[in-house]
Amino acid sequence: MNQHLRRTPTHLADGRELVYFDDSPEYVSGERTRRLDDPRPLPDRFAPVPGPDGVERPYAGPEMRLDPLTGDWVPMAAHRMNRTFLPAADSCPLCPARPGAAYSDGEVPDTDYDVVVFENRFPSLQRVPGVPDERVLDAPLQVHGPAAGRCEVVVFSSDHHSSFGALPPQRVRTIVDAWADRTAALGATPGVEQVFCFENRGQEIGVTLHHPHGQIYGYPYVTPRTRAMLTQARAHHERTGRNLLRDVLDSELADGRRVVLETEHWVAYVPYAARWPVEVHLAPRRDVPDLPALTDAERDDLAETYLELLRRLDHFFEDADGDRSPCRTSRRGTRPPRTRAARSRTAARTTSRSRACTCRSSRCCARRGSSSTSPGPSPAWARGSATPLPSASPRASRSSHPPAPRAAG
Numbered sequence: 001m002n003q004h005l006r007r008t009p010t011h012l013a014d015g016r017e018l019v020y021f022d023d024s025p026e027y028v029s030g031e032r033t034r035r036l037d038d039p040r041p042l043p044d045r046f047a048p049v050p051g052p053d054g055v056e057r058p059y060a061g062p063e064m065r066l067d068p069l070t071g072d073w074v075p076m077a078a079h080r081m082n083r084t085f086l087p088a089a090d091s092c093p094l095c096p097a098r099p100g101a102a103y104s105d106g107e108v109p110d111t112d113y114d115v116v117v118f119e120n121r122f123p124s125l126q127r128v129p130g131v132p133d134e135r136v137l138d139a140p141l142q143v144h145g146p147a148a149g150r151c152e153v154v155v156f157s158s159d160h161h162s163s164f165g166a167l168p169p170q171r172v173r174t175i176v177d178a179w180a181d182r183t184a185a186l187g188a189t190p191g192v193e194q195v196f197c198f199e200n201r202g203q204e205i206g207v208t209l210h211h212p213h214g215q216i217y218g219y220p221y222v223t224p225r226t227r228a229m230l231t232q233a234r235a236h237h238e239r240t241g242r243n244l245l246r247d248v249l250d251s252e253l254a255d256g257r258r259v260v261l262e263t264e265h266w267v268a269y270v271p272y273a274a275r276w277p278v279e280v281h282l283a284p285r286r287d288v289p290d291l292p293a294l295t296d297a298e299r300d301d302l303a304e305t306y307l308e309l310l311r312r313l314d315h316f317f318e319d320a321d322g323d324r325s326p327c328r329t330s331r332r333g334t335r336p337p338r339t340r341a342a343r344s345r346t347a348a349r350t351t352s353r354s355r356a357c358t359c360r361s362s363r364c365c366a367r368r369g370s371s372s373t374s375p376g377p378s379p380a381w382a383r384g385s386a387t388p389l390p391s392a393s394p395r396a397s398r399s400s401h402p403p404a405p406r407a408a409g
């Protein structure tokens with residue numbers, strides 16, 4: 001792990017785990033320490049809950065049901081309907097604590113932080129102590145079981161109005177270490193079959209908190225898209241003796257037309273059979289099984305490369321007020337979605353926008369001349385997007401590359 005990082009674990013008032021990942025020198029050195037106690041009067045998260053008849057019943061947690069038509073497991077988490085939905089900035093549960101403020105239900109005990117990870121208060125996957133991990137046949141073709149996984153929230157910044165693309169490389173490097181740390185921890189959790197780090201970007205895809213954050217899911221099953229990719233990889237290996245992802249990357253590099261950027265350790269390319277109007281895959285040049293297997297040099301490079309990629313993608317978006325600046329790091333807060341026609345107009349002029357951009361931001365692509373290799377936008381492009389984080393080769397079932405879940409944190 002990064003030598004310039006301090007990891008500080010603690011527990012919230014209801015028993016959930018929280019980990020601070022700090023890169024600020026005074027915390028790395030131990031000169032300062034984080035607040036560990038959570039003063040909120042929260043009940044234990046596994047405490048009995050009253051039923052409709054007022055009688056308390058043991059907490060059961062979310063369940064998952066088997067879709068008989070596809071064979072896919074589908075998590076059911078009715079309690080998530082009560083989760084926090086688009087709160088105002090002064091009542092954001094991801095902001096640092098503000099002693100004396102009217103809002104006092106924030107999730108982070110300290111008044112500041114660099115990066116923090118904690119268990120989701122409203123998880124769609126959760127292992128409940130004492131609940132057996134068994135499948136139950138309710139009726140023919142109706143099977144359910146506990147959704148015994150884990151959902152964590154990764155808060156990228158203590159600044160409510162910031163965004164991932166606005167973070168400095170050092171902070172992104174800390175986030176990479178946090179992803180790797182949690183991937184290893186959740187991957188070692190009994191019952192977890194797959195770990196996926198992701199960020200949902202945009203209200204249109206279901207984001208319910210504007211504070212810059214991502215999520216990490218520890219699934220108790222292999223997700224459908226990963227299952228399909230593993231089937232393809234096995235078939236390719238049986239047919240050729242080769243690694244499918246390696247061959248795909250080599251093929252894209254040989255072709256070159258869809259390669260967005262190359263660095264010492266990473267390659268970003270638009271896949272030949274892209275499924276989304278804008279889709280870019282970021283792959284390591286070296287075959288690795290997962291994020292924890294990345295070297296320090298690969299992680300350093302990933303931080304820089306992923307930032308560059310996100311900033312290029314942000315160039316496809318437009319402010320609600322018609323500002324053509326591609327830099328979405330202002331402190332204006334929530335922007336309502338554009339109309340489809342407006343988005344189409346935006347898309348049509350996006351390729352020339354970077355050259356004509358007059359914004360004064362140092363992050364503007366026109367000033368870095370970085371737009372020439374960006375993939376062309378589709379007229380159907382919408383602002384909301386799911387941004388799967390870079391994945392490694394799925395040599396084992398614990399891959400980190402399923403489709404981005406639509407559930408938001």
Ligand SMILES: [Zn+2]
Pocket residue numbers: 089092093094095159160211
């Ligand atoms: Zn916030």
